[in-house]
Amino acid sequence: MDVGARLQAIRKLKGLSQRELAKRAGVTNSTISMIEKNSVSPSISSLKKVLSGIPMSLVEFFSIDFEQETPVQVVYRADELVDISSGAVTMKLIGKAHPSRSIAFLDETYPPGSDTGDEMLNHDGEEAGMLVDGRLELTVGNEVFVLESGDSYYFESNRPHRFRNPYEHPARLISATTPANF
């Protein structure tokens, strides 16, 4: 969805005219018009100024999702999960029919010897999980933990982290990440 259509949709949702918004934002109505018609690409400062009249932040502006479809499916049977595995680790995603999920809820299985590798993620977000079977090694930052069945974790996704199973038995982990990066 382009910037113009986005702005227009938001403006109309708020019940504002181009002139009204322009007045509140401290710009001219023609500016709003041009932006909405995509005949210009506004500068960050301009768009910020315009949005201040709503008011709305840049993040909100680009995040707003206008699709508000009613999610059809609620329950997913054990054999209905989407397999998004990469490598040895089995990852099954819950809620495949959900259009714009905000949680990535996974059922993960780490066979002996498996490893997610070192990830350096910068984006915002948090993740939590609980080990329901087996034993698993978790590294967050420069700390190494050994999770036993029933143990859990919670950390910021932007901290470098890694899961590894150096043990003899497979480990089963149920995890949740937000925002969903799948």
Added chain:
Amino acid sequence: MDVGARLQAIRKLKGLSQRELAKRAGVTNSTISMIEKNSVSPSISSLKKVLSGIPMSLVEFFSIDFEQETPVQVVYRADELVDISSGAVTMKLIGKAHPSRSIAFLDETYPPGSDTGDEMLNHDGEEAGMLVDGRLELTVGNEVFVLESGDSYYFESNRPHRFRNPYEHPARLISATTPANF
């Protein structure tokens, strides 16, 4: 945090020089320089073009949080979870030491005959969960489901929902809700 500092921080995190990023993005190095020094306010299309060389979306760009989180507890042992039970249902919260959590990750146990009652939740958000033991009845809207071990669910929190265990054995559910309402 301003746009210039933000771009510079991200660029350096990715280990790119101004020229390298400029080349990947299809702009000139001076553009990057000016933006980072805040001597200009780039247009949306320009910034988008620049970010495409990272690559990164506008949402991500404005969302990234550079605050170095104070190291908090990462791993929670099985006996360290916070019991937030109300009534017969046992609910244990993961990540008690986490200052401002965005996920409520719970280990829930429904004894035979237990029931969350009819909840009409107004708050926004989504929730997902997986049944790891027993059998549980889930009502969402006017639909009733019977979850077996390994089954899962995903729905919008604002839909009326209810969990109930009319069976003989306790049911264990692992769930995630966002945003966290605890």
Added chain:
DNA sequence: TCGCTGTGTTGTAAATAATGAACACTGTTG
């Protein structure tokens, strides 16, 4: 040392966006 390659920082000219003042259109009101 010199030359080279990388870095980021400037001028100046060309491209692009914002303003201010029109325009055309609609619905309302006397």
Added chain:
DNA sequence: CAACAGTGTTCATTATTTACAACACAGCGA
């Protein structure tokens, strides 16, 4: 109908941003 207040659009001018090219500086190897 005619005057009016509202809407969004368009155009010439002004202001801002971009590209291109040069510059200054730092590290490195012959």
